[in-house]
Amino acid sequence: MPTALEYFQRVFDRYPVAWDEGPFLYRQLNFARNQVARDCDITIVYQQIAEAEVIYLPRPFLAVRRVYLKSNDSSIIYALKYKAIPYCPISEWQSWPLNYYLVYPNEIHILPSNFEKRMDRFFEIHYVPKCQDMSNLSDEEQDLPEQVFELVVLQVCMRLAENDLQYATKQYFENEYKLLLLKIPKASILTWQSQEQP
Secondary structure, eight states, rough: BHHHHHHHHHHHHOOOOOSSSSHHHHHHHHHHHHHHHHHHEEEEEEEESSSSSSSESSSSSEEEEEEEETTTTTTTTEEEEOOOOOOOSSSSBBBSSSEEEEEEEEEEESSSSOOOOOOTTEEEEEEEOOOOOSTTTTOOOOOOOOOGGHHHHHHHHHHHHHTHHHHHHHHHHHHHHHHHTTTSSSOOEEEEEEEOOO
């Protein structure tokens, strides 16, 4: 896996400008890595038994793509719908969860909260996690696969060119980024991590 040093070497090969190693460069690198993770849908699948109305993901999310309610015998496969804000359910008891809303950094609240909680059902969440920050040249990439290395480099180049007010250069890197992004199918990189099997 590439290190921060390898990222920066490739960035300065593509955009040869003088920079000192400092917090600004690491902010640009970490922002670029998160942007690539979101654009490529580098997804983690997390499972939790359907016995609580709040799900705490093991890592902060950049995006939550899908929340499913599933059963052990696979007879129930149901996708919950996203609601931007919580609501107070009517006083009637609900047997099925219907919706969810997000609370950053890692909470998913299931609506209504008075659904039937059963051990033989579980929630399956497909989400894009926030990349762990790099802060040293020796830090190794833990979250992104090697096939998106060049995308991260182009994102950093775009941001450095914009900071230098080189908008034509930024546009060049942005066009190259979009073309390269088309070669990587979205959601092609899927991992199962931190599972809690029912």
